[in-house]
Structure formats: C-alpha cells, structure tokens
Amino acid sequence: MKKVISLALLICSSSLWVNSVWSNEWSGNINFEAKHFSNDALSSSQFNDYASVSIQPEWFHEWDGGKQLFTFVPFARWDQRDDERTHSDIRELSWLKVFKSSELRVGVRKVFWGVSESQHLVDVINQTDLVENMDGEDKLGQPMINYALIQDWGTLDLFVLPYFRERTFPGIDGRLRTTLHVDTDNPVYESSDKENHIDYAVRWSHSIGDWDIGLSYFDGTSRDPSFTWPALDADGNLSLRPIYYLMQQTAIDLQATKEAWLWKVEAINRRVNNESYNAATAGFEYTLNGVFETASDIGIVMEYLYDDRKALASTPFEDDLMLGLRWTKNDVHDTSVLLGVIADLDDSSRLYSLEASRRLGESWKLNIEARVFNGITDTTSPLYSFRQDDFIQLELGYYF
C-alpha cells in the first residue's frame, strides 16, 4: 500500500513542480449523526442511543490542460460509544493521466461496478466499510494501478491491487453486529502473503444502443469474509475471527434502457474455499414522470435476489424479493423518499427500510434513515443477530 501511495505522490509532486499553473480546490462535508434503537439490545454492552460526527474533506488539483488530475479524500469518524466505528481512512489519494485512447489511474481509489439497487454482487474491487452503514454502500479506499484502454469496441480496465483492506465491523459496544462481535485484530488469511497478496482484475464495459454491458473477472482475496469458530479476543471476550479466502469471480452486469423502463441483471460465479456457486440479482426500475399533476416522479423498483447455496449461503438474500418505491419531488430542495422491503420468499423475514433526504438552504442536507427487521425467526439467518436492532437515524450534513 505504501509503495502505491508513494508512487502516486512521487508522480504527482514531480508533475506539480513543473507546472506553475494551479487550479486546486477544497471541498467536503461534515456530518452529525444521531441513531436511536427502539428495542433493548441483545447484549448488555450495547446501547439504545448513539451519536457520531464524521468529516470528509476533498482536495482536487488539475493540470496539463485537464489531462492530469490529483485527488485526496481523507475521512474520519468519531463515535460516542463504539471504538471500532471511531475510525479513519484514505478514501482517495490518486493520480490520473488521460491519454488519447487510454487512462492510467494510480493510487488509492474507489471503483463501482454494476447496475442493481438491492445488492451489489458484481462490485468486488473495494472493501466494505461496514461500520459506516449496514447497507454495504460505504467503501474503504483500495490501492491500485488501473489502466483503461478506451476503444470503439468498449473500455477494457486492467487492475493490479497490491494491498488488501480488511472489512470493518462494529465493536463490542456497537449495534447491528453479529451476536459475538468480530475480532478484527486477528484476521485469518488463506494466502500466506496475507494482506500483501496481489489481486488482479479485468473488466470490459460498453454501451450498445439501449444496452449497457459489463463483463468482469477477479482473482484475489475475497472481500467477503467467512468466520472461525468462537475464540477469545485480546480482552478475553468470546469473538469471531474473520477468514479471508482467495476467490475467482466471473461476472456479468447488463442494463437495457427502454424508455421509462430499466431492465437489470447482475450474475456471478464465484469459486472460493473449494466450492463454486452462482448468485444473481435481476429486476426492473420503472419511473412515472409528473405524477398527480406535479413535477414529482415515482419510481418502482423490483429485484429478485438469488444464491444457489440456498440456506448455506453467507448472505441472507438467497431467495428474496426486493420492492422499492422512490418519490422524487424535483423541487429546489431535491426532496426524495425511498421506501423498500426485502422479503424472504421461504420464510417470514422482512427487512424494511426508509431513506429520505432534503437540502436545507444552500449548504445543509438532512437525511433520515430507518430500518425494521421483522419476522426473523430463522436462527441460521445472518439477519438473526439483528432482530432487536430496528433503528431510526438522523443525519445533518454541512457541505463546503
């Protein structure tokens, strides 16, 4: 990791000195967060109310007529109760060089692959920053060298990933965790190189008319850990150790955009720990514009989530249906509300979610997020340990 960062810094600094024209700028945000859990916790070490503050500044510099870009995005969070959630990260520290029909991107970056809304099977480059949000959409910065060949037949991205980032997990004082907390100080790796194992990935993506397609292959340490049998952590508490196996994943993501309908499929085959399995997400998003004689849009999202390991799957979403309703007011405040449910088709478990946001004035943004875990009776489901963790969260962000 250090090598990649210093390489990026070296390239940047050498280029910066040559250039006298600066176009640097700072931006970023500070977020204040309050989270309330309506039910008492399963463990006496947990609480019902949590407060937290995070900051994410961004420094951006462009030179060489926009052909070279440097970005630095550090991130830090302080949590009132959970020491594991009090953490910092380098979200981005990268140099990008644009060539006529290619791009070279070196440093710590974030990359997103895929099309679906309910889960992101294809998206495997960055590790999930799980303490940020259980939805898995927050990611840790990934050191990489990424060369993109951009041709009429599509974009071919080649990745060398020289350092592995461990997943973050809530600590013993945090909520939305496994019944036994995860001992992140003692990870277990399949590779003897541990976190220094070099991962490789390749992706081809293209737009052909109404179709957007991506094919990808990843060979390296799986970002999704398994867990050991309970063991004692450094403080003598019973805990789970994460095991990071090597994996090879072949994946496809496809979207057809047919007027107001977006049809989406993501499918993967993953070989990990001597097994091979398939998983997929498929569905649609349909948007009704200008409903009820207003400027509002209503979007309907439906996705089917499948994993052929069924009950043995490491995910709770092995035969589930996601339904979502998105209301976008299209007003000055960018008001929007997303209501969703993921229902297990084999039992009574339902995961309800609400996400609402609205800008206040020019620089503030209010976010409300709530989740309800309902009917979770299957003791083998990964959601079982969250059964008491219904919550509502208020977030107020200042953007500069």
Added chain:
Amino acid sequence: MKGIILLSGILAFSGAAFAQTPEEKGLAIAVEADRRDQGWGDQATTSKMILRNSQGAESTREIRGKALEVEADGDKSLTIFDTPRDVKGTAFLSFTHTLKPDEQWLYLPALKRVKRISSSNKSGPFMGSEFAYEDISSQEVAKYKYKFIKDDKFNGRDVFVMERYPQYKKSGYTRQVAWIDKEMYQPLKIEFYDRKKSLLKTLTQHEYKQHLNKFWRPGRLEMVNHQTGKSTTLIWKSYKFKNGFSKRDFDRNSLKRAR
C-alpha cells in the same frame, strides 16, 4: 441533416416559384436558423441558474458544460454541477438524437457510480428549475413541425412569429410560439403551451453576442411559469469555442473524471 438541407433547397426554389404555405415557410425559417448555427464544432460554457419561488425566495445553481457538435444527429454534451455543494461533482452525459430517445448517463460522485438513466422524462424540471429537460436539450429541426404566423416587431426588432409542435415522444407541450429575430435567426421569446393547451411558461432570451463572427448566443434567459408564479434566470457567464474536444471528452470515462 443533409436531407433537410436538400429539402430546404427545394423549398427555397419552390418558394420562389410559388406561394409557400405557412407550414413550408415555418420549416424554411427553422432550416435557415439551423444552417446559420452549423459549424460551431465545440463549446465550453459556465453558467449560473437563479431559481425563484412564488414568494421570491432565491436559490442558485452553478453549472459548467461542454458540448460537441455532431453532424447528422443531435449533439453530445457533458454537464457538471458545482453548486449546491451537496451535489458538487455530479455530472450528466447526454447523446441527443433527433427523434429516437436520447442516451443519458448520470455520475454520482459519492458512490463513484455511473448510472444509465431513462431519457423519457423530457418534461421534468432540470435541477428543480422552471427549465424542463426538453427546453435545454439540443434543438434539431426534425424535432418539431412548424407554422409561420406573421411578421412582427418585438422590442423594436423585426421578427418572424411562428408556432412549432413537438414531434418527439413525452413532450410536456402541445405548442410553442416563438418570436425569431430576423437578423440573428435566434428566438427572442418563446411561449410554451401545456398538454391542456393553456399557457404554461414564457421564455425570453437577452444580451445576445456574436461569437467567431458567426454564432449568436444569449447572455441571459428568463423563464417564468405563469401557473405556479415561479421563475428561473439562467445566466451564461462564458462561452468558449474551438476547445479541440473529441468524442473521447464525452464518454463514460470522461464522465467519471468530470470536475
């Protein structure tokens, strides 16, 4: 586009020989306006939108744009939002087409996600403003049918008054009435009539300047919504031509690094 140029030649010829119908004259004006605006190649712009509600409370949006002229089809454009701060870095890539649906992608910087979006929301508001997506997308001759109404004066300038009827799907308008300046072949005013045929909005375009000794561009647009009392001012702070843009500046890779 070539077909239309050929058609206009026939029209101009037939116009000389016979009396034009109002439809033919309307089309001829649109074709001439299109002909005069050909060859700009590419442009980079900075602009600012001021959104006003019916009580007069204001909110601003700062936007940068790049556009590439595409012959025989609609233009390519990349739009980058600088403010409000919470959407900073959000970028919008659009390949417009005359009659088939436009191709559009949105870049969400927080997720680093490029999302292909539906372009069927033509009548939806752009950034919460009184401009609809169809008002700001590239104006191609084949997008409308035309009808010349009369010669007139507007703010002391000679104008053609003509009507145009959207031919693309999902338009929010049944009819637009345009006051076209006879010297510049650019609109000074456009009235928009909604699906119920009532007057919805009026757009006026001000402070025209000529660029590269050929292309007229307005410095300020005023859009007033008569039904809600809301209005939007769009100020074009700068136009820059001959940037040497290529289609590489308008792909999903450039969208991801747009700032």
